[in-house]
Amino acid sequence: MATEANTAAKSVRNPKLDRKGSGFLKELARNKVLYLMFVPIALYFIVFNYIPMAGIVVAFKSFNYQQGMFGSPWIGLDNFEYFFSSGKAWLVTKNTFLYNSVFLAAYLFFSIIIAVLIAEMSGKIFKKTSQTLLFLPYFLSWVAVAAIVYNLFNYEYGLLNSILTGIGMDPIDIYSSTSYWYFILPFFYVWKWVGFGSVLYLSAIMGFDTSAYEAAKIDGANVFQRVRYLTIPLLKPTTIVLLLLGIGRIMRGEFDMFYQLIGNNGILMDATDIIDTLVFRSLIVSQDFGMASAGGLYQSVLCFVIIMIANGLVKRYDRDQALF
Amino acid sequence: MTIRTSDEKVMNVISYIIVGLFALIAVVPFFIVLINSFASEHSIIYNGYSFWPKEFSLDAYHMVFQSPEKMFRAYGVTIFVTGFGTAVSLFLSMMAAYVMYRKDVRYRNALSFFLYFTTLFNGGLVPYYLLIVQNLHLKNTIFVLLLAGMFNVFNILILRNFLNGSLPDALVESAKIDGAGDFRIFWQIVIPLSKPAMAAIGMFTALGYWNDWWTPMMFIEKESLYPLQYTLYQILSSANFSSQMVNSIPRLDMPKESLKLALTMVATGPIVLLYPFVQKYFVQGITVGAVKG
Secondary structure, eight states: OHHHHHHHHHHHHOTTTOOSOOSHHHHHHHTHHHHHHHHHHHHHHIIIIIHHHHGGGGGGBOOOTTTHHHHSOBOTTHHHHHHHHTSHHHHHHHHHHHHHHHHHHHHHHHHHHHHHHHHHOOOHHHHHHHHHHHHHHHHSOHHHHHHHHHHHHOTTTOHHHHHHHHTTOOOOOGGGOSTTHHHHHHHHHHHHHHHHHHHHHHHHHHTSOHHHHHHHHHTTOOHHHHIIIIIHHHTHHHHHHHHHHHHHTTTSOOHHHHHHHTTTOTTTHHHHOOHHHHHHIIIIISOOHHHHHHHHHHHHHHHHHHHHHHHHHHHHHOGGGSOO | OOOOOHHHHHHHHHHHHHHHHHHHHHHHHHHHHHHHTTBOHHHHHHHOSOSSOSSBOOHHHHHHHHSTHHHHHHHHHHHHHHHHHHHHHHHHHHHHHHHHHOTTOTTHHHHHHHHHHHHHOOOOHHHHHHIIIIISOOTTSHHHHHHTTSOOHHHHHHHHHHHHHHSOHHHHHHHHHTTOOHHHHIIIIIHHHTHHHHHHHHHHHHHHHHTOOHHHHHHOOOGGGOOHHHHHHHHHHSTTHHHHHHTSOOOTTOOHHHHHHHHHHHHHHHHHHHHHHHHHHHHHHHHHHTSOO
C-alpha cells in the first residue's frame, strides 16, 4: 500500500520518471494534456454519433414531439410490423442491394482497367491530361450532376432527343420509363467515381517492385502477360480492402445520387426506391416516424451484421487483409 | 527510355484509345451544359440542346447578374462555411490524430476504436434528425452547416497513419527531453511537418463543405442561410424559378432553359476552374489513405 502511494506521489511529481505505473486515473493524470487534446473530437462523436445510437430506442416507441426521443411511450415491435407489412421493406432492400452490387462491381472493374492502362502509357502529357479530365466529375456536386443528366435526357430539349429527332427517329421519354435507369444510374455512378478509383489503383501500381517486371521481361513475358500475371494479382489486396469497404456499405444507398437524379418522380419510384430514400420520405415528407425509425434501424443492423460477417470471413482466410 | 517492343506499342495504342474515350466521356456532359448556357433561348426551344448551338447569346448570364444578390449571398454562406469549417475540422482532427500517434498514450487503440466503431454502426437518420432539431435546437442556424459534416473518421485515421509513417518517435522524445510540453510539440513540430497530409485532407473536407446540399435541405428553411449548392437545387427544382431568381414578375421572353444552365455554370464554374490546380493534393490524399492501418 505504502509503496503504491509512494509511486503515485512520485508520478505526480515527475510523470516522466514513472513508466510502470498502472491504473486508469494515473494514466489520465500522466498524459492529461494529450487526453485533453482528444476531448473536442470525443465530444463531437459522443454527441453526433453515440447519442443517436442510443436514440435507436425511438424505433420501439410511438414518437410524439411533446415527449421527445427518449420520453415517448413504448410500443414494442409495432413499428417493425408496420414497416415489414407495408410491402415496401422487401422492395427497398432488394433495390438497395442490387444497385449497390452493380455500382461496386462496375466501379472496381473500370477503376482497375483505367489504372492499368494509364500505367502502361508512354506519353507523360497525355497521361496527366487524361487523369485530370477523368477527375472532373468527382468535383461536381450531385446537384450539378442532376442538372447535367436532365440536360442530356429531358424529353423536350434534351441532347439525346435533339439528336434522335435530328436523324429522324422518335424521341424517348427517359424520365417516365424505368428500364433506362438500370443503365443510367450505374453509368453516372462510375462516371463520377472512376477518376478517384483509378488514382487509388494507380498509386498502388506505382508502389510495385519494378524488379519483378524487369525479370519477367527478361524471361520473355510480353506486356499483356506482365499485366495478366503480375499487375492484376498484385492488385488483389487493394481490391479486397475496397470490396470489404463496399460490402460494409452495401445496404447504405447512394442517397445523394438517387435523390438528385430521380427526386420524387412517381413513375420511377418502384424501380429506384432505396432504403435511404424511403426513410427520408417517411421522416421529412410524411412525418411518419414509425416507418422512418424502423427502416433506419433495420438498415443499420443489416449493415453491421454484413460488415462483421465479411470481415470475419476475410480474417479467417487471410488475416493481413481484414479491416480490423 | 528503353526500346519499345511491338507488344508494348500495341498496348500503348490500346491505352490511348480507351483512356482517351473515358476522358472524353468524363468531360463532354459538362461541356454540353457550358456551351448551351451560351445558346439563345430561341435555339434551345426550337432545336433542343446541341453540341454546338446555332445562335449564341449572353441573355442568360445578363439575367443572372442583373440581380445577383441571391447568388452572392449563397456564395458568401458557402465560402464562410467552407473556410471556417475546414480550418476548425483540420485543427481538431490533427490534434486527435496526434494523440493517437503518441506511443506513450496507453489508451490510443481504445480511442481509435471509439472513433472507428461509428463507421460500423450508427443510429440512422431519425435519431440524428431529432437530436439536431429537438435537443440541440440547431435548425436554421449556421452551426448545423458547420457541424453536420465537420469530422470524418477515415480522415482522422489517415492523418494518424501519416504521422505513424513519417514522424519518428525519437523526434517527440528529444523534444520532451528539451522540455517541450505535449501541446507545444504538436504545434511547433508536428503541424509544420504534416503540411502535405493536412493539405490533402483539408481539400477533401473543403470539397465536402462546398458541395453539401443535404444538410441545408434537412435543417435550413431560412433563405438567407442557403448555401450555394442548395440555392442551385432550389432554383432548378422549382417551377417558377426564374422569377424567384430575379425577384420580378415572370416575363414571356425570359430565357428559362438557358438560365438554368447559366446558373449551373455560375455555381460550379469556380470549382471546375480551380480543381486542376488542387488536384495534386487529392491524389496525395488518396495515396496516403491507401496505406491501410
